[in-house]
Amino acid sequence: MVVGEFTEQADLLVIGGGPGGYSAAIRASQLGRSVTLVERENIGGVCLNVGCIPSKALIELSSRFHELDSLSKKGVVTEDAHIDPIVLSQTVTGSVERLTSGVRQLLKAAEVEIVEGEASFVGPNEVRIRASHETSRIKFKDCILATGSSPRELDGFTVDHQRVLDSTDLLFTPVIRRDLIIIGGGYIGVELGSAHARLGTKVTILEMAPEIVMGVEPEIQRTLRTVLREMGVEVRTGVEVHGMKTVGDSVVVEITNGELTEEIRGNAVAVLVGRVPNLDDDLGLAMAGITIGSDYRVEVDDQMRTSNAHVFAIGDIVPGPMLAHKAYYEAKVAAEVAAGQQAGNDATVIPAVIFAEPEVAVAGLGEQEARSRYPDNVLVAKFPYRANGRAIVLGASVGEVKLIALADSRRLLGVHIVGIDASNLISEAVLAIELGATIDDLALTIHPHPTLSEMYPEAAEVAQGLPTHIIVQQQRNK
């Protein structure tokens, strides 16, 4: 402990300036708390700096580039299209800067005091802040903890940002690589694999599990694999990665696939094997009486309170999917409770989107889960993109919308979409489930023509046995 550290007082201290932390700070301030926010690196956290935003900027541009070929065949002719990787990278960086500077302005307008440095608890209501040149202490009345997560490391693969890369290296990419090995077929691996493949890199994805993006519906996994294969992405599932070596300019990754051992050679290897909550010993959670669960997440109640009644925890460090919109939602619950309101974390649905080729979006229960929870009381209906007018106009025939509902009350339980613009479609499904809508509500709501959203009522009509734009023989009532 440093002698003579200066101790300040904070009404509400927020630790971490990612989506969770900054939005909690703004909301708490709006509701009358005086807020101090500590951030050790960059305001905006993973999401704005090295996550959601730059990844979607890269994905968007790669997608536009990739479709130029098919556009040429449709009459919008481009013959010598190419990527300028330097400019591309600047564009991605530009999106990040625009958003992070925006968030700084929002915090300023909300009169949130920003302290630079790394916080660690030294007691139940006190933290020490280590900045580059000094340390200080802050005593808080209440605290919202939002320290987020970091990439999981993989034994034998030390990220050197040259041959062994992390997700950030794949985002701000000033060169188009000849080829790339990605270890990890989770959503980040599949998103960035799709993006680099579209830019012209030969991508190989290695996944230990029997399938990529575990957890999504099997049909969606199949569609993803088919499309990725057609794009030239090699997906290897059920393989174990043992280690790597560099040979000249190349990396060689050693894998086993059952009994067989194999070497995969490439220009670089990216390690995208998940993320770990930032809860290491340095944070001093024990000093504050904050309990970590067996899932290595902070234990919280339905108002985001930890075992220390004056400390809330939100975002990637608490249970549930590590997604920015979950952090935003929890942030507001915590901030409102800290401001004395009766908020609660009781969302029925946390949607998930995969911005891959094609997009995937999910809300609510999967088919298997629904069937085991409600035996013999589940209705499933699908409608394919190829039968939707707008999809045909877009030349986007791959994909489908799948609805899962209770057979008796007809209430919607889950929606699963794979196909173009799934990300834009899914929020209607989230709202529908939150509001307790039925299949019939969807069918009777007028959706504008010609839009992709018409697939909702069309799928609902399939569930009713009255499909309009698709032939489902066995379902005719005649």
Place this chain on the structure above:
Amino acid sequence: MVVGEFTEQADLLVIGGGPGGYSAAIRASQLGRSVTLVERENIGGVCLNVGCIPSKALIELSSRFHELDSLSKKGVVTEDAHIDPIVLSQTVTGSVERLTSGVRQLLKAAEVEIVEGEASFVGPNEVRIRASHETSRIKFKDCILATGSSPRELDGFTVDHQRVLDSTDLLFTPVIRRDLIIIGGGYIGVELGSAHARLGTKVTILEMAPEIVMGVEPEIQRTLRTVLREMGVEVRTGVEVHGMKTVGDSVVVEITNGELTEEIRGNAVAVLVGRVPNLDDDLGLAMAGITIGSDYRVEVDDQMRTSNAHVFAIGDIVPGPMLAHKAYYEAKVAAEVAAGQQAGNDATVIPAVIFAEPEVAVAGLGEQEARSRYPDNVLVAKFPYRANGRAIVLGASVGEVKLIALADSRRLLGVHIVGIDASNLISEAVLAIELGATIDDLALTIHPHPTLSEMYPEAAEVAQGLPTHIIVQQQRNK
């Protein structure tokens, strides 16, 4: 009357094979009626053949072409991009063929008998069909009338498809014109004007009313005008068109703007001044006892029944906006009632979308209408595209989402969007209004990040006085 005409019997006769007619035929057949459908031209009607589908195909391709410039600045470089008008036109035709042949298959699978020819009533339950070589008669038990609409003609402008064009000429466009005068600033004029401007044509839109696309919110009209101007489209409102002459290769349109008379010269002029229901005397409505209202639409009750209890009418020929999704909805009501079910036309919302630059989408009440219907009880909140992460990533900073709700119950009344992908966003709002959702329901529903749909909860938070990603000074509660 021709002697010896053959008379057939039909259980349910549908007149017109557009969105209204063909979907009514399919639904009625599914519910056990035996259906005969008469079409004088093309199955699919206006929408599939010369309306929604080809226009959206052209608009989509023109939009992709137009964004190539800005893409180049972002690192996706195309230097010699150009349009191949022949291929473009084939692509548009291809979409149409794919959809119309699909609808033929659907009708076949539904065992709908298709009769080619033009129907006219000769009595309350009988029509005569004039085909190219013969006429025949059909006696029906019940009939669904769905004859749709045709372009309104303009005195002094005889469409010759060379210099004086209709909307169809603008859709299947095998040349890129140097310039084009469009008479009519309704949604079709603005959509096709945007599309041709993106393809490189200098477009002038002449509108008699004080604004383009009358009926949409004034802010949206302003945004549209600004963006159109930036694209080089000249919009002239409040002008009266008097006539035209051809001078050499050009057309000269004479207009007055208040006191001033002016001549506008161009390569061609397109007449897009609205549409008229197909209800002319040839149809013989009087013979069947079917009443036309003072608005020149067929009068129907809330089950789509005309004054002839055995004849239903749907689509562009009955009151309400002339939109395909309205026709689809009414078709199902009519078909279900004809099949003995208790359906009714009681939708709260018929959304409208304008696929212009930028897109516009509307659901429910406008601000003025809401304020006059619920004096002192209206809440309005807006959220701009430029503060949405995904919009920033897309480089799409123009536009906003506007919510209108009741101040006391907080129930959503209307949603108005201008900006990229508005067409994909609006259906969530339609569902929300139909389900009676409140501002708070929108704010508390987790929308995936980063998507444009996050503008819904963000705007709802503005309404709550608790904005996250935008600074609304006066609304802070501190």
Place this chain on the structure above:
Amino acid sequence: SSRERALATPAVRRLARELGLDINFVEGTGPDGRVLAEDLRRVASGGGQRVSAPTQDDFSEPG
């Protein structure tokens, strides 16, 4: 478990918390037994129906 938590919209769930009610103990009068804002206000003002046993269980499962 096939038992469900009370059917209600997000805003109604929030209102229940604000009124200090456990929504799972409030009888819903909406379609399918859905709990409406009016049901909560009625119970809060002492007039409405509380169900004796929770029809519901856990709040923890995300969708």
